[in-house]
Amino acid sequence: MIEAMIQNCLKQNKIAYQTFDDSLTFQELYESSLSLAIVLNQKGSSPVLIYGHKQKEMLISIFACLLANRAYVPIDDAWPVERILEIMNQTQASCLIEVSLFPYDVIEKISPVQKKQNIPLQSLHNEIAYIIFTSGSSGKPKGIPITYENCDNFSQWIAGVFPHIPDSILSQASFSFDLSVVELICCLRYGSAIIACDRTRLHDYGQLFQLIDRYQPSSIVATPTFLRMLLLNKEFDSHHYPFIDQIYCCGEMLLCDTALKALTRFEDLILINAYGPSEATSAVSAVQINQEMCQSKYLPVGDMKNLACEVTIINDEIVLSGKSVFHGYLSSSKNIDQYFTGDLGYIENDLLYCIGRKDSQIKYKGYRIELAEIEQVLSSVPHVEQCAVFPIMDSNNTVKTIKAYVTGDISLNTVKEELSRKLPAYMVPRSIKIVDQIPENANYKIDRRRLYERFKRNINGNL
Numbered sequence: 001m002i003e004a005m006i007q008n009c010l011k012q013n014k015i016a017y018q019t020f021d022d023s024l025t026f027q028e029l030y031e032s033s034l035s036l037a038i039v040l041n042q043k044g045s046s047p048v049l050i051y052g053h054k055q056k057e058m059l060i061s062i063f064a065c066l067l068a069n070r071a072y073v074p075i076d077d078a079w080p081v082e083r084i085l086e087i088m089n090q091t092q093a094s095c096l097i098e099v100s101l102f103p104y105d106v107i108e109k110i111s112p113v114q115k116k117q118n119i120p121l122q123s124l125h126n127e128i129a130y131i132i133f134t135s136g137s138s139g140k141p142k143g144i145p146i147t148y149e150n151c152d153n154f155s156q157w158i159a160g161v162f163p164h165i166p167d168s169i170l171s172q173a174s175f176s177f178d179l180s181v182v183e184l185i186c187c188l189r190y191g192s193a194i195i196a197c198d199r200t201r202l203h204d205y206g207q208l209f210q211l212i213d214r215y216q217p218s219s220i221v222a223t224p225t226f227l228r229m230l231l232l233n234k235e236f237d238s239h240h241y242p243f244i245d246q247i248y249c250c251g252e253m254l255l256c257d258t259a260l261k262a263l264t265r266f267e268d269l270i271l272i273n274a275y276g277p278s279e280a281t282s283a284v285s286a287v288q289i290n291q292e293m294c295q296s297k298y299l300p301v302g303d304m305k306n307l308a309c310e311v312t313i314i315n316d317e318i319v320l321s322g323k324s325v326f327h328g329y330l331s332s333s334k335n336i337d338q339y340f341t342g343d344l345g346y347i348e349n350d351l352l353y354c355i356g357r358k359d360s361q362i363k364y365k366g367y368r369i370e371l372a373e374i375e376q377v378l379s380s381v382p383h384v385e386q387c388a389v390f391p392i393m394d395s396n397n398t399v400k401t402i403k404a405y406v407t408g409d410i411s412l413n414t415v416k417e418e419l420s421r422k423l424p425a426y427m428v429p430r431s432i433k434i435v436d437q438i439p440e441n442a443n444y445k446i447d448r449r450r451l452y453e454r455f456k457r458n459i460n461g462n463l
C-alpha cells in the first residue's frame, strides 16, 4: 500500500492539499514527508503523536509516519491536555510532531518541517498504521489500533464505493475522527485533492461557502450533521454548485428528509450512505441512496453485495469480522475476532440497516460519545456525590444537546471547569444543573426515564 502511495504521489502533478490560503502539491507532499520520515526513522519505533488540526503539515506528518512505518496518533489541538497526557501514557509515544504549538515540555517535540537528507529510509516491522482514540465508557479514552492490512483492505473497498474516484474532496472531519481516513486514502492512494475546511471556516457560513466557491470540490465527505448544515443554505444546489457530483455520508444516521433534500437540490447527485465504526477502519458498508428509499422510515447503510468485511446480525446487533476489523483495544490484551458493534440493525432485500444503539453511546454532531465516560469524569470531581448525564433528542430522534444533573456540595463553575479540563468541548454537557436529589429506581439505580420525563415536563430542567 505504501509503495502504491509513493507511486501515486510521483505520478500526480497537481494539488494534493488545499486550505483556505495554503496548498501543497503531490510532489511537495512526498518530498516533505520523506524528509520528516527520515528524522522519525532515527528516533525509535514507538507510536508518534501528531498534534494539530487541518494544516497542510498534518497530511505531511501522517504520510511521514506511514513512510517511516511508525503508527501515528492524531491529536486534535482542541483537546484538553489531561486527555493528551492519558493518550501519551496509553500509547507510550516517545515523540510528538508539533503541527500546532504544544506548550508543554512533557515529550520530545519534532517540527513537521525538516531539511532534505540523503539517507535511505529503513523499513521497520510495525503492523499498526494508526491509533485513533474514541470515547470510552470506563471514563478514559479508548485507543483503537488499525493495521496496514486493515487499511489496505479498506483502501481497495473504498475505491469501488465511489462510482468514480473524486477529483477533489471537501474535507470537514478532524484527523482524529475516523471519517477523515476516507479522504486520506483517496488522496494518498488515488490522487484526490483534499480541500480542507478548518474549525473556524466550519463555523463561519460565509467563509465555508467562499472556500467551496473558490476551490470547487467535486465531492464532499461529511457527517450528516455537516450535510444538513450545508443544506441550510437555500442556494446549495446544482445550479450554484454544478461541480459537486458525489456526497459521501458516514458516522451517524442519515435522515430521509436530509437525503431527499440533497437529491432534490442536486438532480444527478451520487449520494452515498456508509456505515462503520472506528474499530473496523472507518466504514464497512455503503449504498447509493435514491429518492424512492427516502420514502421509508430508515435509509439503508449498506449493500450486502459490496462489503469491506463480513457483516452478520446476532440478536439484532450488527457484528463484524474479517480483514477490516481491528484486533483489540490498545489497553486490553483481549484479542477480537468478531466485533459486536452495539448497533441495532437488520438486513432486508440485501440491504443493511442500522437503526440505533443497544447501550448509552450516542452521536452528537457526528462525535461518538459514551455518556458513561462523562459520568465517570463528573463523579471523579471532588464533592460530587451523584450524577446523571443524558441526551435531549429532537423530533427526528437526533441528539440536540447533552444535559447533566449533579448532587453534592459544589459550585456549578467548579464542575464546568473540571469537565473542561478533562474532556473535549463537545463532550461537556451544554446544561449542567446542581440539584438536591437524583431519582432512583427500585434497584437503586439512576432512574433515567423519570429524569427525562421530569425534564420534558419542565423544559427549564428544574427537577
Ligand code: AMP
Binding pocket: 134, 178, 179, 249, 250, 251, 252, 253, 254, 273, 274, 275, 276, 277, 278, 279, 282, 301, 341, 343, 354, 357, 363, 367, 368
Ligand atoms: P465512529 O467510531 O466514530 O465512526 O462511530 C461509529 C458509530 O457511528 C457506529 O457504531 C454507529 O453507531 C454510528 N454510525 C456510523 N455510520 C452510521 C450510519 N450510516 N447510520 C447510522 N449510524 C452510523
